[in-house]
Amino acid sequence: MSPGRPDRPADVAGGTGNADNRRRWQALGVGLVAAFMTLLDVSIVNVAVPSIDRALGATPSDLQWILSGYALTFGLVLVPAGRFGDARGRRNAFVLGIALFTLTSALAGLARSPAWLIAARLVQGAAAGIVNPQVTGLIQQLFRGPERGRPFGLLGATIGISTAVGPLLGGLLIQAGGEQHGWRWVFFVNVPVGIVAVLLGWRLLPGRPAGAARHRLDPVGVLLLGVGVVLLLLPLVQREQWHSPWKWALIPAGLVALAGFGLWERWYARHETPLFDLGLFRFRSYALGSLIATVYFGGFTAIFFVFTLYLQIGLGYSALVSGLAITPFALGSAVASALGGRIVNRYGRPLVAVGLLVVLLGLGAVVVVLRGGPHGSVPVLTAAPLLIAGLGSGLVITPNQTLTLSQVPVAQAGGGAGMLQTGQRIGAAAGIAAVGAVFFSSLAGAGGNWSTAFRNALLLAAGIIVLALVAALIDIHRSRRAPTPTTQH
DSSP states (O other), X not given: OOTTOTTSGGGSTTOOSHHHHHXXXXXXXXXXXXXXXXXXXXXXXXXXXXXXXXXXXXXXXXXXXXXXXXXXXXXXHHXXXXXXXXXXXXXXXXXXXXXXXXXXXXXXXXXXXXXXXXXXXXXXHHHHHHHHHHHHHHHHHHOOGGGGHHHHHHHHHHHHHHHHHHHHHHHHHHHHHOTTTHHHHHHHTHHHHHHHHHHHHHHHSOOOOTXXXXXXXXXXXXXXHHHHXXXXXXXXXXXXXXXXXXXXXXXXXXXXXXXXXXXXXXXXXXXXXXXXXXXXXXXXXXXXXXXXXXXXXXXXXXXXXXXXXXXXXXXXXXXXHHHHHHHHHHHHHHHHHHHHHHHHHHHOHHHHHHHHHHHHHHHHHHHHHTTTSOOSOHHHHTHHHHHHHHHHHHHHHHHHHHHHTTTSOGGXXXXXXXXXXXXXXXXXXXXXXXXXXXXXXXXXXXXXXXXXXXXXXXXXXXXXXXXXXXXXXXXXXXXXXXXXXXXXX
16 A cells, blocks of 8 residues: 555554554654644744844844744644644645745745744744644544553653753754854754655655545634634733733633634534534543643743743843753653653543642742842752652643543544643743733832742742642542543544
8 A cells, every 4th residue: 555545554543563553653753743843933932032133133022923923823723723634634734734834934044024034933833733733633543542641641741842942952053053143043943854744744644534524614613713812812922012901801802702602613513513522621531631731831831931031131141051951841841741641541630630749849949949049050959940840740741631632532633632732822821921920020029139030920830830730639539529431432
């Protein structure tokens, strides 16, 4: 059989042949590389901002759009892209997304003006949003039941590393390429990897099964969800540049749009396959798991935002050193994610609760070692506490994702994963807005004391993570009263 045929044995989860098994792991490897590349671009550009400013003469508003525009369009297309992959084939969506991501990365690296770079980043973010739900849907499609733990563990490690290692890799590329043009290599590095991913993705990923029904893609649902997500995210990602208090009126307007989306989907489901099946929220694993993910990303993503500001602007460390300071978290997250994926089926949601507790212990240790201001090298002082927090994070992201999607039918895997990741993007934006507001207000109120501002911001981030812990404990309590199955075949 040719590699491109949709009916090859590798398309069937749990294939017993060595060649089939090897092929599905190879397909997963391509997906993980693509996920790493697209998630890395959420954070890697942060350390390139000073170089971009000098090279292109960007205004503060331009820089904000370069940073936040990616996250905005990323979150905008996740659910429609996931549904498209479910309905029309994940390989088609994956290859389209990676090809577009590679092209826009090259265009971003060639930018000659801030407007050029902003436009490239907006389309690049949308391309990343097309790719990511296909990776999660691929795991649901190629693996079944308990065997999903290991691939989800690898995906969790990929998420954790890409989130935390971005500043380090960005610092290395800028140092290698020079202050004037090093920022361009932050984008160019995606091009060769993307080309290989396109070729291997088309060869290895399963195509659309022969004879599969073709569903309409619910354009009204796409519009309502898109409007709701944009109205929610826009005031959050533009919080520093958009000074009018009226921006916060967009949030209730966004909630109204999302309520309209829910009503429309409920009606549409009576006649056609909806963009997103609201019935998934009837599964406690999906409903509470999505809540935990949204809240946790609101806490832990914000930590890197304020920590980078504290190190680079407050204490004068270089971008490279700041990236190295976050590396212990990335290493801990990678190790624990792989482990968490292997043992999640044995321990279930209590493993997530333990991970959240470990994260809180690590963050508490950071507060302790920096009390009264830094007495020595901050990257050295915080290395062990951040390693502990990273270990905890690895026991949160991977097991929670595995449990959240465990009962989602394969035919809805892309849409379910897209909604889960949309919640993560909204949570991250809201968390950065809230924690950043506390950070800057504390900085102003404490007479420019960066250590005090960082401690207050860190305490708020920890408080947000406590809310995720409460949700996990509720799920544990309810599961003991009314056990439910953990897998869906």
